[in-house]
Each structure stands twice: as C-alpha cells, then as structure tokens.
Amino acid sequence: MDLGLSGKRALVTGSTKGLGRAIAETLAAEGASVAICARTAEDVEAACAEMSAGGATVIGSAIDAANLDSVTEWINSSAEQLGGIDIYVHNTSAKPQKKLEDWSKNLDIDLVSLVGGVAAAKDALSEGGGSLVSIGTTATAEHFASGSGSYSAFKAAVTNWTLGQAQVLGAQGIRCNVVSPGPIMVEGGDWGMIQGAMPEFFEATQKTHPGGDLGVPQDVANAVAFLSSDAAKHINGANLFVDGGFCKRVNY
Secondary structure: OOOOOOOOEEEEOOOOOHHHHHHHHHHHHOOOEEEEEEOOHHHHHHHHHHHHOOOOOEEEEEOOOOOHHHHHHHHHHHHHHHOOOOEEEEOOOOOOOOOHHHHHHHHHHHHHHHHHHHHHHHHHHHHOOOEEEEEOOHHHOOOOOOOOOHHHHHHHHHHHHHHHHHHHOHHHOOEEEEEEEOOEOOOOOHHHHHHHHOHHHHHHHHHOOOOOOOEOHHHHHHHHHHHHOHHHOOOOOOEEEEOOOOOOOOOO
C-alpha cells in the first residue's frame, strides 16, 4: 500500500530514541521530511546524522519540552526549514513521577506542550489537510498491577484533548488521532529494566499477551505512519491500541 507520505513534512517530539525515534525513522523511510527534537544537543545531532545517511531529509534541535516557548520556537523554525507542516506527532512525556509535587512536570511536558505545540503548528497543518497523532497509553483504560499515577492520569488528559480536537480541528482539515501502546520492549527502556529487576512480573506480563510477547517500537511506528497518511484520510478521532491484545476490555 502506498501511504502517500512522500513529500510530507513531519514534526516528531521526543524523537532521538525509543518510540519517537522509531516513528521518525519510519516516516523518513516512507519519504517524509522529518524534524526531530530532544533535550540533549549531542543526541539530536547524532540522530539527524544517522537518519540522514540514507538520503532522507532530517533536521533537529535541542529543546526543553517543559518550556512552551522552546517548543514553539522549534515548531516555527522547523516549519520554515521544511516549508510547512503536514504531520505533528506528540510523543514527549515526563514519565511517572513519584512525588505529588512533581506532577507539574507531566502537566508541562505531557499536556501543555501538546496544547501549545498544536496551537503553534495549527495554521501550517490546516493548509494542506494535516494530521495530529498523540502517543497515549493503554494505562488510561485499565488499572495495572504497577499502579496508576501521574503518567496514566496525564496521558488520559492527552487522549481526551486530542480526540476532542477531532471535532474542532477536524473542521479545519486536521485529523486528530491517538496511538496507545501497551507494554513495548524498548532498548534501554522501562520494560528492559523490569525484565532484569522483576523477572517474574515481566514473565507474567508476557503471558497476558495472547501472542505471548511484548511489542516492539516498530509496531507503534507503523500505526503512527498509517494514521498520518493519506490511506487513513477518513479516520479522525480514533484511539488505536497497539498492545497485542494485552487489554482485556471489550472496546465497543
């Protein structure tokens, strides 16, 4: 299937490693020009060089995702360099915070950067019938043994706001969808640490997947690429679970 991503201009937040990196690489492989960002300049430079090696156009900047001015500056600069924005992928998260006073980090990085970032990108996105994809989590739909907290609470807010914008921004030609991963084995990520530190819990989680294993970043990236593409032009307001059947609810 031709996804029609060739020539598109995509911005992916938090994209030098993990899910964001897989998403950026997949969009670039499909022919899109991609702008990435992350906290550390060295990581951004290395990622741009690696992803551009095959001929793709990949640019990037080091930003503070907790600072909306920094996010907005990256968006404006990227739009100018790429000649516009067709796809905006919101992937940044402060991850779970242990102390209540630190929940403000999730507010700024998970939610404010999304709402403010989309406000900055909206005009460019609406020019060509753009696509917004936010990365959610299946932890917004079920209570897991590891417990609920700031991560799932703010991802729920991200999901609610994004899907609500399917009506608001959808009227301006911008499709708004969410991709919600279940447990994903990311190199150097949370589940890799859990596998080493809590092998029994890890194995129990594996067994709850009908297929018997966790997903990989490419599974998520493929879903984002599809929802961003012309092949999904009539999909707006969807929350796509990428969890291998991990969640047990029946989602009517």
